[in-house]
Amino acid sequence: MTLTNQPMPKTKQLLVIDDNSDVVEYLTEMLTTSGYRASGETDPQRALQRLETEHFDLVISDVEMPGMRGLDLMPAIHARKPGQLILLITAFGSIDLGVRSLQAGACGFVTKPFSLNDLLASIERAFRDRQMHREIVRIAATDKTTPRELVAESPKMQKILQLANRAAQINSPVLLTGESGVGKGALARFIHEHSPRAKSPFLQINCAALPFALVESELFGVRKGAYTDARENRPGLFVEAEGGTLFLDEIAEMPLAIQPKLLQALEAGKVRPVGAGSEVVTDVRIIAATNQPIEKALQNGLMRADLYYRLNVIRLDIPPLRERLSDVDLLADQLLEKAQTKLGRNIQGISAEAMRWIRAYSWPGNVRELANTLERAVALTEHDTILLEDLAQATQLPIDDNFPGNAATQSMTLAELEINYIHRVLEITQGNKVQAAKILGIDRGTLYRKLGDET
Numbered sequence: 156m157t158l159t160n161q162p163m164p165k166t167k168q169l170l171v172i173d174d175n176s177d178v179v180e181y182l183t184e185m186l187t188t189s190g191y192r193a194s195g196e197t198d199p200q201r202a203l204q205r206l207e208t209e210h211f212d213l214v215i216s217d218v219e220m221p222g223m224r225g226l227d228l229m230p231a232i233h234a235r236k237p238g239q240l241i242l243l244i245t246a247f248g249s250i251d252l253g254v255r256s257l258q259a260g261a262c263g264f265v266t267k268p269f270s271l272n273d274l275l276a277s278i279e280r281a282f283r284d285r286q287m288h289r290e291i292v293r294i295a296a297t298d299k300t301t302p303r304e305l306v307a308e309s310p311k312m313q314k315i316l317q318l319a320n321r322a323a324q325i326n327s328p329v330l331l332t333g334e335s336g337v338g339k340g341a342l343a344r345f346i347h348e349h350s351p352r353a354k355s356p357f358l359q360i361n362c363a364a365l366p367f368a369l370v371e372s373e374l375f376g377v378r379k380g381a382y383t384d385a386r387e388n389r390p391g392l393f394v395e396a397e398g399g400t401l402f403l404d405e406i407a408e409m410p411l412a413i414q415p416k417l418l419q420a421l422e423a424g425k426v427r428p429v430g431a432g433s434e435v436v437t438d439v440r441i442i443a444a445t446n447q448p449i450e451k452a453l454q455n456g457l458m459r460a461d462l463y464y465r466l467n468v469i470r471l472d473i474p475p476l477r478e479r480l481s482d483v484d485l486l487a488d489q490l491l492e493k494a495q496t497k498l499g500r501n502i503q504g505i506s507a508e509a510m511r512w513i514r515a516y517s518w519p520g521n522v523r524e525l526a527n528t529l530e531r532a533v534a535l536t537e538h539d540t541i542l543l544e545d546l547a548q549a550t551q552l553p554i555d556d557n558f559p560g561n562a563a564t565q566s567m568t569l570a571e572l573e574i575n576y577i578h579r580v581l582e583i584t585q586g587n588k589v590q591a592a593k594i595l596g597i598d599r600g601t602l603y604r605k606l607g608d609e610t
Contacts, residue, residue: 319471335598352440362404488504
């Protein structure tokens with residue numbers, strides 16, 4: 156096995172935990188050869204002791220071990236080291252285990268048997284994702300034009316933008332709801348850029364993307380020495396967004412344990428950094444968003460009612476693209492222009508036949524799916540006009556009589572068209588839901604919910 160071009164520096168320290176000493180020896184040797192500083196333990200309790208006194212950039216742990224399973228080990232590690240990156244190795248590679256691993260605090264999991272390259276790719280992805288989580292999006296408020304994602308030819312979207320303009324002038328929290336891909340992030344930026352806070356920071360964070368143990372410190376900050384890895388004072392987003400807007404995306408995924416602290420910050424205008432003895436006064440406007448049915452999250456106990464009512468002062472429900480068909484033509488035109496500028500292509504337009512299909516399709520992934528489809532079509536086309544065959548290639552699906560707008564499906568409801576299309580995508584991807592979600596332009600959670608609603 157040739158190990159070359161591994162980009163990670165030797166300063167990265169890894170701890171391997173597995174009850175099989177041969178596995179520990181092999182992995183630590185291979186990881187060391189690949190440019191890491193790796194050591195291992197066969198006893199989870201000894202590993203926990205080392206974590207209390209030593210720094211590790213990543214822990215790689217087996218799931219099934221005598222005395223303590225990997226899923227049980229994670230909370231024990233995070234109790235000692237909040238924010239510790241943990242990658243799980245398992246022979247039981249199911250979607251259920253993956254979901255439970257991520258919910259428990261893992262940054263990912265690798266299924267046996269795996270190659271060394273598979274493991275190295277997972278390690279690099281873990282470090283890359285951590286860096287992305289810490290690089291909060293900052294948007295310069297220099298352009299107050301309406302974003303492409305907020306085309307408002309339809310009466311529904313015109314009303315939304317009118318309400319957004321009014322909401323921009325006051326400081327009350329705003330709750331944005333709507334399916335994945337409808338443009339909640341774009342609307343949040345629109346509100347900020349049309350508000351008196353426009354010259355101050357706009358920061359956004361995806362509450363579902365951060366590991367549980369990092370949410371509190373990312374939001375409220377941390378003081379040096381609060382826990383082992385807290386080597387310096389770090390301001391949270393409430394402080395960094397001072398005078399501006401903080402956009403909390405996927406608010407329904409906010410851990411329940413953090414929700415009271417968020418409510419207190421909203422009520423009092425103060426935050427207490429982790430490990431601090433006093434509070435910090437903040438002046439921040441909150442915009443929250445969710446693609447989940449927010450009332451269902453309340454009923455299921457995933458969101459506190461008091462936090463919901465505090466956020467739900469001004470609520471804007473963004474309609475799905477299938478309910479604003481008069482926006483589709485202008486959206487397609489603007490997104491095509493954006494795609495060809497990005498890719499350096501000169502595309503004259505979209506053929507009439509292709510445009511009829513675009514208008515007829517239900518777009519379960521909404522504006523994001525339309526944008527991704529057109530970008531792929533621009534990248535792959537060999538013509539100066541987007542043709543129907545280019546859309547077929549871009550969606551990786553045959554556009555035939557089973558597709559929306561054709562005679563075979565004219566009697567179907569929108570819901571039936573949508574689920575029909577989802578099943579066609581799953582057929583092409585041979586049941587691979589991750590790949591299917593990418594093609595559809597939606598996240599996996601939305602795909603699972605749509606398939607669940609079918610039953």
